[in-house]
Structures are given as C-alpha cells and as structure tokens.
Amino acid sequence: MHINAAFDSGNIEVVKAEDAAAIELAIRKDHQSDFYQWFHFKLHGEVGEDYCLTITNAGESAYPDGWKDYAAVASYDRETWFRVATEYDGKVLKIHHTLEQESVYFAYFTPYSYERHQDLIHAAQQSALVQHELLGLTLDGRELNLLVVGAQEADHDAKKKAVWITARQHPGESMAEWFAEGFLTRLLDDEDGVARKLLRNHVFYIIPNMNPDGSVRGHLRTNAAGVNLNREWAEPSLERSPEVYYVLEKMKATGVDLYLDIHGDENLPYNFVAGAEGVPCFNERLEHLGQQFKQALLTITPEFQTTYGYEQEAPGEGNLTVASNAVCERFNCLAFTLEMPFKDNADLPDSDFGWSAPRAQQLGADVLAAIYAIADELR
Template sequence: AKNRYETKTLSFGSQFESGNLSQAIRIGEFEYDLLLSSDTNSMCHVQWFYFAIYGLKRRRKYRFNFLNLEKQDSLYNLGMQPLMFCPLAASELGIGWKRVGTDISYYLNPFTKVTNERKRASCYSASMIFKLPDRFSDDNPNSPHFFSYCYPYTYRNLMTDLANLQSSRKHCFKKSLLCKTLGGNDCPLITITNFSETKAVNIREEEPCSETNLFDDDLSFLPVSQRRYVVITSRVHPGETNASWMMRGLLKFLTSDSAEAFSLRNHVIFKIVPMLNPDGVIVGNYRCNLAGVDLNRKWSKPDISTSPTIYYLKRLLLKIHGVASNQKILAFIDMHGHSRKRSLFMYGCQEGKKSTEAYVELLPNLMNRRCEYFSLESCNYKVTKAKSSCGRVSVSRKLKIPFSYTIEASLCGSDTYHFHTSHFERMGRDTAKAIWDLVNPNQDIVKEVLQSLGVAEMENGIIEDDMEACGQQNGNPSSRREADVCPDVQKHSRSNQVQKVGKKKTIRKACPQSKSNSSTFVKRRHSKK
C-alpha cells in the first residue's frame, strides 16, 4: 500500500493520484533509503516515483537512495535529474517543476527480489544529493514539496484538457467513449477532422484562419467520406508521462487555427486515444494496468477481461480498415517515453518486404525535417521476436500498412539539455506537421525524401501508391465479415505488389548509391538544425 511514512526529521506521502512510494527509511541524519511500489498485481516494473516530502529545510543537503529499481542501466548515469515542485513557489512566484540533484549515480546493489516468474532478480540503486532550489519556501512545515521521476500528467489533467477542447473547438473536436476500464474509468476516444461537408478552402500559411483570408483551392478539401484515417495513441505505459505531454501538444495543434492544422482536418480523420491505461496512471503504476498486464504486449490476442482498452481499440481499427473502401487507415502512431536513450526517435516495421521498406523510413525522415529534437540515427525499423505483440507490429501485420510506428521521447533530454514540457508539446505539434507533409496533395517533399532513400519518383503520390504496394484490394469490402478483413488483404497482397512494381517501379533501387544518398540526406537535414 502506498501510505504516508513518517520519520524523525522528514515525513513522506504518496496518497494522491499517480503517487508511488512504498517506504522511507532514515539511515543517517539527512539520508534516506526509499523503496518504490511494484505495479498492481505484479511483482515487477519498479521505476516510476512521485511523492510528497514534508519538513525540508533550505541550505540543508539530503541524500536519497532508491533501492529496488530494476533496469540494468539508466539515464541517471548520463546526467538525468529528477524533478521537484513547491506549491507555494508556484502560486506566489510562478515557479514550476525544477530539476534537482547532484552526485547522481545508478548501480547494481547487493539486494535481490522475486519476479513474477518466481525467480530471483538483481536490484539497482539510484543515489543522489539534493537541496531545496532557490526561492522554494520552507516556512510552512505542513506545505509539501513534490518529488517526481518525470513531469506528472494525471488522468484528471487529461479530462480537464479534453473538456476545454470540447467546449471551445466543437467544429473539429468530438469526444466519445472507447470503453470502460477494469477500474470503471472512462477511456476517451477523440475524433478530430473538419466535420462540415461544405466545400472547404485553404488559407495562407502565414496568417491565422479567418473568413477574410480564405481562398478557393481544389486541392484543399476532401469530402468526409473520402478522407483517410490516422490513429494515434498514448500512455499505454503509465510511467511514461512525457508521452501525455506530446499528446497534449498534438491535440492543441490539430484543433488550432493554423494553416497546416486546417488543411490536415480537411484531408484526414484523426482517431486518438490519449490515455490507453487510465487505471495504471491513477494508481501510480509504471507499466501495467490493474490486472498486472503490460497492455503493449497484448495486441496479438487482447483479452476483454484483462485488457479491454486494447481489445476495443483493435476492434475499432479492424472495423475502419475493413468496411470503408475509400477510408483505410493511413498511419498508426503510438507515443512513448524512453528511459535509456536521448532525443526523439521512431521505431518502425521493416520485415523483409523490399517494396515497402522505403515507405517505412519515409515518415521518420519527414519528422527529421520538422523537429529539431529528432534523431534519425536513433531510429530502428527491425522487428524482434520480443516486440511481436506490441502495438506498432501487430497493426502493421494485421492491417498491412507501412506507416505503423512507436515514437519515443527521452525521459531525460538531448545531449546538451533536459527536455521541458514545452519541448514535449512541440514534439507532438511537429508529429502532426510531418503527417501533413505525408498527406499534402503537393507531394514534392515526399518525392524528395523518397529519392534520397533510393526510390523512383511516383506518378500519383504516396497516398495512392502506398496502399496498392501494401496489397489493398479494389472493390467495396463492406459486405465482408470483420473477421475476414485481414485474410482477404493478405490473399491479394502479393499480386497487387507485383502489378504496382511493374507499373511504376516503386521499389528500392538496387544500386550502390542507395546508401550514400540516404546518408547525404541525413547530413543535409542535420546541418540545417
């Protein structure tokens, strides 16, 4: 149980949403050993912490030792610092979360623990010295200071943000219910598009959207019935709170009045699940839901009794992709946080299909052009056996789409600085902008990137070609049963690929210049940053 544990000098508490601290043991005058709670109904997954401290004094140094961490390595060894928040400093001085801690180290300790498989596993420690930041008050001993692994973003924060968007952006934003969680909480499903069937218009890129600067453009609008779907999810792992901040930036941009957002809503229907694991977020888990299940390992065969959010989301994807002949899912993106790598990067799914390998690398290259925090070198497109049941792999295989990704933001930052919530929100915004580059009727940017990847130019643009190359059959499949959708797609996949390659030669060039072109492109983009 995550209760408040009192010591002679300091007292600790985690009885609030997303809180996690199991025990605090005073071992010296100003030194404490701390034990974190494992995930609910699990004996593993110990990394996330978020707790309150009472009685801290200014100019006094404290040492905290976290004793029961699990990962063999951590960004703590590369300079990552945890965060501290003072409510009084926030209300009186406008000071938010601050990075704290010096002499931080992460190492193997002599303790062991029992795993879910009833085996003994090693424990690791994170040790650090910290003192109250300047201007953080210590006048009121009953006023807490909060200590956290990363910037918290709770289920309550999400529902507040969604309520604000629902009231102010009704023309393009709708909130519905995906399902109820095991804990009885709502798992929201967001739809973002231009809901009007009226002929839409484009706007000048440098100006906000208004009635006075609109002008007609035949390429600026697709009827709702012809728009493709982009599905974006986040927070399947509760302790990866930065994923919610990315999602927040994406939602703010997609519902904004900017030119690119307006055009995106005219071309795409976004289906968004901003928090796939509300229960885990509420109780302060790191990775699992209330059943002790890692939801991102249940996509292959989700169980409605233990992983309802994945079950109902997968059913929704199959329904969209199988019934709407002109409204297939174009892309799937799952937002995560990474505890052992820096920067922002993507994982894709290249599984030996030469006709689609370049497509998999397309969106990461578009992100590289858009986002200054993106690291193309950190991207990986190979699929290992351990990842076969995760979201991006299952969606890629089941729906036969090349644009299926996990996007990972470091819980620390870049090589030179820590990420702030504003950085994470800009990452979400830039993700949306890269999607616009993908669907923009003017395909010049897409053609340039594909040429740099060693792919011949296409006649009709990526939107038409990618679905044929991935085996999408013609005709209206609405009469087929939902369970038959994916086998039918797979059945026709090979013949359609052969036709496409023969017609437009949309395959990777078999020439030695292919790799050099790609590296030249990467260097050119990085030099711009």
C-alpha cells in the first residue's frame, strides 16, 4: 500500500498507513497560511480490499461546515470523477472505498491540472478570434495568461463593450476553471448564434486561472506567498499579489462594462451570485441590470437559483478589497461573484457525481446566454 501526493495540485500528509481499514491522513496548510481544505492524492493498494482513509484534521480546516453532507471524488483514469462514501463526525472525515483497480486518485473536487490549463490557452490561441496576452509572471515564475476574444472593430465604428471573466483566484476552487472552459468553448463556437452576435459589439477578456502557483502547489485559497488574492483588490502589489496587480492594470487600460469573478463555495450546495450592493456607486441602474441577469439565468437553467446565497452587504459597507466590489466601484459596472458548490446542487442532486466538472462547464456555457440577455444595456 502506498499513498502519494507528489504531483500537480497534490496535497496530503500520511500520518499512519499500516492497515487498509485505519489509514490516517492530514491536509497540508497553504504555504505561509493557515488555510487548508483542498486534498488530492493517489492510493496504490490491493484490488478488492476495503479502504478507510481518515483525514484527521478536517475539523480544524478553513471551512469545517463544508464537510457536512460532502462526498469526496475519486477516479481511476483521471477523466471520470465519481463520488465515494464519505462521513464526517465534526472532527474527522472518513472516506470509504473498495479498490476496483490497482490505484485510484481522490480529491476534494475534480482537479483542473496546470497541463490542461496550458492546453486550454493554446487551443484557444488557434482561433482567429483570440489574442493571447502574457500579463506578467507570478511569484513562482508562471505565466498569467489572458485570452482576448473579439477585439476586431465593432459594427458602425462603435466602441466595443468590455466583458471581463476571471476564474480561480482561490486555486482549490477548480470548478471555476471548468466553468471558464465551458464558457470559452461556447464563445469560440462559430456556429453558435449567441456567441456570434455578442462578438459583434463586445470584447471578452478571460483569465481561466488567476492563481496558477496556488493551483500547482495544492493550495485551497492563497498564492505562493500565502496571500488571499480576493482580498487584494484595493491595493495589490508586485511583492504580494502580482496576479491582481497585472489584471487591474489591464482593466484600467480596457475599461470594464461587465465583470464576473468565478468561485466555488465550500458550505452552500447551490449555484448563486453575490452582487456589489454595498459599494458607494451602486444605483438603480445596476440593481435593475443585476435583476435582469439573474432572471435570465433562472430562465436558462434550473442549475441556478436566488433563494440561497450570501447576506447582502449594507449600502456603503461593501468590502473594496474583494474583486467584484472593487471593480464595480472603480468602473461603475455590473459585477458579480459567481459561486458553485463543492458538494452537489441540492436543487438537482446527482448521487453518482454531485456537482461535477461537466456541470460546471455547462453552467459556463449557459452564462454566456445570460450575458446576451442584458448585453444591450451594459453601458
């Protein structure tokens, strides 16, 4: 029996692994941070044997309520990820699985590898619609990639509206990059009428992974310096948060008419958006536009809902270190944080797969249609 996490996005520490029925593990903290929740590791063992893997420090993790009604994902081929029996007693998380092949991977959610990220960037680059820009380098020396889609001249010489999508500021929220892939796939489909019409008068600025260092390191929430990027938008720096610094500088150059920041939520088993109602510039125009966007998405897909979500910030009390608030205030534009579950969508449960990479991809495609519904009123 062998347990290994020495690979892209791997995270686990072996406490004890002498008995298949009593394996003890611990999740490693993000570098220079107390955040931890993401795990990703490989088990090599005996086919037909029953394994019980106990994560001993689950109760002290960043979001312990996230373990309630949660089921880990597993895969034998790293393509199909399915849910496995998981239980949480308030202190430890136990994963149960009977090995069907010699080795299996377990993860907090379906991983999105750095290799796949590079494939996504360069596949998109093949489109005549796409310009691939290097915004800068991260603290670990990785590229911060921006895909600019539809930068050709607008019809009637009108200035195109700027739509910004950022994903995976929190690296453990891998569903965000699956969403970005689904969004980008539809946007680049030259037979999709919604995409073709939007690209006449809109330019899309898409960053599929805002935090490649944290993603490769197996972090939940922070970059290589242990910094939560989604609390850096008031005063980003090249020393602490170059990822945010470079993106904000590019936004200043392009302007922003709509901004979506894509995330995953550990606790809530729903898809939802959080607006910027608390920022000083928020007004009736943005309120109306936001309601239109949400209503359109409700009509498009039953995967989205507005009953459950975060408590709305009081007027004037919005946290301007958070991306969606900061961008809304700086550019006076509609801005949302879009959240997806690590668990399942309680409105449409799937006991085999839960909320999954394919469902996140489909939601990304559906959001493009919701943008189409409000496109004419963005500015």
